[in-house]
Amino acid sequence: MIAVLALALLGLFAVLVTLEMLEHDTALETASSGTPLERAHGLYTALNGIDADSIPAVLRIVSSCHFGYTVSARPFGRGRSTAETEQLRARLADQLSLDARRLGVSQARLTRQDFSYGQCRDAEIDLPVDAVVVSLQLDSGAWLNAEIHAHEWHWREKLEWMFRASLAFVFVGAVAIYFMRRLNRPLNRLTDAAQRFGAGLQVAPVPEGGPLDLQRAIRAFNEMQRQVTGELARRTSTLAAISHDVRTPLTALRIKTELIDDDELRADMVASIRRMEAITASALEFLQGGAHAEPMRCVDLSELLESECQEFADLGRPAAFTGAYGIRCNCRPDALARAVRNLIDNAIKYGDGARVAACEDNGWVEIVVADDGPGIAPELRQQALRPFERLSQSNHNGATGFGLGLAVAQAIAAGHGGELILDAHQPGGLAAKIRIPAR
Numbered sequence: 314m315i316a317v318l319a320l321a322l323l324g325l326f327a328v329l330v331t332l333e334m335l336e337h338d339t340a341l342e343t344a345s346s347g348t349p350l351e352r353a354h355g356l357y358t359a360l361n362g363i364d365a366d367s368i369p370a371v372l373r374i375v376s377s378c379h380f381g382y383t384v385s386a387r388p389f390g391r392g393r394s395t396a397e398t399e400q401l402r403a404r405l406a407d408q409l410s411l412d413a414r415r416l417g418v419s420q421a422r423l424t425r426q427d428f429s430y431g432q433c434r435d436a437e438i439d440l441p442v443d444a445v446v447v448s449l450q451l452d453s454g455a456w457l458n459a460e461i462h463a464h465e466w467h468w469r470e471k472l473e474w475m476f477r478a479s480l481a482f483v484f485v486g487a488v489a490i491y492f493m494r495r496l497n498r499p500l501n502r503l504t505d506a507a508q509r510f511g512a513g514l515q516v517a518p519v520p521e522g523g524p525l526d527l528q529r530a531i532r533a534f535n536e537m538q539r540q541v542t543g544e545l546a547r548r549t550s551t552l553a554a555i556s557h558d559v560r561t562p563l564t565a566l567r568i569k570t571e572l573i574d575d576d577e578l579r580a581d582m583v584a585s586i587r588r589m590e591a592i593t594a595s596a597l598e599f600l601q602g603g604a605h606a607e608p609m610r611c612v613d614l615s616e617l618l619e620s621e622c623q624e625f626a627d628l629g630r631p632a633a634f635t636g637a638y639g640i641r642c643n644c645r646p647d648a649l650a651r652a653v654r655n656l657i658d659n660a661i662k663y664g665d666g667a668r669v670a671a672c673e674d675n676g677w678v679e680i681v682v683a684d685d686g687p688g689i690a691p692e693l694r695q696q697a698l699r700p701f702e703r704l705s706q707s708n709h710n711g712a713t714g715f716g717l718g719l720a721v722a723q724a725i726a727a728g729h730g731g732e733l734i735l736d737a738h739q740p741g742g743l744a745a746k747i748r749i750p751a752r
Contacts, residue, residue, distance in 0.1 A: 314493065315486050322482055326475055340420065341397055344445040344461040345404075352380060353459035354409055357449045360384070365453055378437055381428025381460045388448035389458045392419025398445070405447065417448035417456075428460045438462075499523035503531055506538075516542050556593040563590055607645040614640045614678060618669050621653050630661050636670030642678040642751045644729055649747075652725040652733075653680060655718035656745045660684035664742050677731075678751045685742040694735040698723050722747065 343349060356375060360368055372382050383389075392398075402418040409416070424441045425431055433440070444462040451457055499522040506519045516538045521528045567586050573579040615638045625632035653669070660667035664684020671680050689697055696702055700720040722745070723733040731749030738744035 315490060318482070318486065318489075322478070326478075340443050340445045340461060340463050341401060343463045344401060344418075344447065349380070349459070349461045350405065350408070350447070353382075353447055353449065353457070353461075356382060356459070357451070357457050360457060361452045365455070368455075376429035376432075378429065378433035379462070381430065383428060383458045384451075384455050385458060386455060388417040388450075388456045389419060389421070389446040392421035392446050394419055401445075409449075411449070415450035417446075419446050419448075420444070421446055423460060423462075428458075496523055496527075499527055499531065503527070503534060507534065510538055510541075559593055560590070607647055609643050609645055611641055611643050612646045614642045614644070614671055614680070617646060617650060618653060618671055618680065621650055621657060622667070622669050625657055625661065625667070631666035632657050632661060632669065633667070634669050636681075637672060640671050640673050640678065642673075642749065644749065645725075648725045648728065649749075652722035652747060653682065655722045656682040656747070659718050659745070660686070660743070663687070673751055676751050678749055680747040681744055682746075683738045683742060683744045685738070688737060688741065688743040689735060691737075697735060698733065719745070 356371075360371065363371065368384050372384065376382050398418045398420055402416055403413065405411075405418065406413040406416050421427075421444055422441050423430065423444050425433070430438070430440060430442075442462050444460045447459045447461060449457045449459070499520070502519050502522075506517050509517060518535050518538070519531045521531045523531075563586055567583065570579055570582045570586065573582065615634075615636060618636065619634040622632040622634040657667040657669065660682050661684075664686025666684060668683045669680070670683075671678060673679075698719050700717055702720075719733070719735075726733045726747045726749060729749040731747060734746040734748060736744045736746060
């Protein structure tokens with residue numbers, strides 16, 4: 314706002330300077346206008362009504378920097394007559410109803426010693442100045458000389474005015490900044506809280522302050538935080554309860570299944586029961602993927618990733634940590650480890666092995682899980698991140714899943730204020746990247 318006001322002020326200065334330059338008149342044009350001639354004719358009439366001894370005192374009173382008068386025995390003699398001054402002389406004689414012989418008009422270049430220019434400040438006028446001198450013969454025979462000069466363009470005067478205007482703008486701007494900062498402080502708190510809540514569902518009630526409209530917005534935001542977190546908690550607890558309640562009949566069903574004599578039927582039913590248990594466990598894991606009960610803490614990310622890879626390797630599944638060591642970041646380690654496990658599991662299932670690396674760049678940490686499998690077509694990558702979305706290539710090497718691994722990893726990355734990106738891995742395969750803030 315201050316920048317816009319400053320640009321507006323500069324624009325105003327530019328317009329005023331342009332108008333001053335466009336409206337600049339010459340001395341002849343100024344002499345043809347009404348005001349200087351009216352003043353000279355009024356003074357001429359007044360001087361004809363007073364005695365000659367009082368004239369010098371009157372001239373001292375009415376003379377100023379821009380309106381100077383003298384009385385002499387003859388018309389002003391240092392001027393020059395031109396065709397323009399003669400035309401002006403004839404026109405003035407007609408306007409003032411004077412005998413042209415009692416009227417003289419000439420152009421002259423005047424200095425500080427002429428007329429009343431000695432009263433002028435340096436910044437008020439640039440001397441010498443081109444002027445028109447109009448001489449009127451009084452009834453006494455003396456001549457009244459009136460100098461008329463154009464309103465000149467004085468850079469020093471304009472710069473002084475601009476400087477004073479700028480000082481006033483700085484003062485007003487400082488006061489405006491002070492009050493805007495006071496008004497914006499509650500808005501900044503609301504913005505920070507909204508960003509934290511959007512990035513990690515971190516509930517932080519914002520103190521109500523500022524204008525009434527902003528107070529209502531803050532009150533609504535605080536209520537929204539409570540409602541959203543309450544609804545998430547209810548949804549999670551409901552699914553957890555369902556998962557717990559379903560586990561008991563599934564266990565009983567498995568026991569009964571063991572009593573079936575038909576080996577093929579028994580194995581098929583046991584596999585179906587295990588699949589039902591896996592579905593409920595995966596759904597609960599997905600729902601808890603965005604949960605933020607675990608506190609944030611600074612951990613050695615390289616060590617965490619290497620540990621996850623080692624657990625897979627101990628089970629005979631190809632996973633290796635190939636990244637740099639000593640990378641630390643602020644995260645929820647259990648949740649982040651769950652996301653990395655899902656990506657490693659997918660890379661092993663569909664890509665014949667996983668290579669895990671991490672790097673830090675400009676305040677961000679990037680975890681990359683790469684494989685050499687068939688990859689995912691670019692137009693299907695966003696679709697693969699949806700919950701319960703299984704692409705046709707998911708049956709690679711007989712692997713099966715429920716389409717929740719990537720969705721859980723994405724929810725966890727979003728809960729850290731980051732994102733999950735699926736990209737192509739050269740020369741072939743998929744590179745799943747979790748990008749989160751380092752601090």
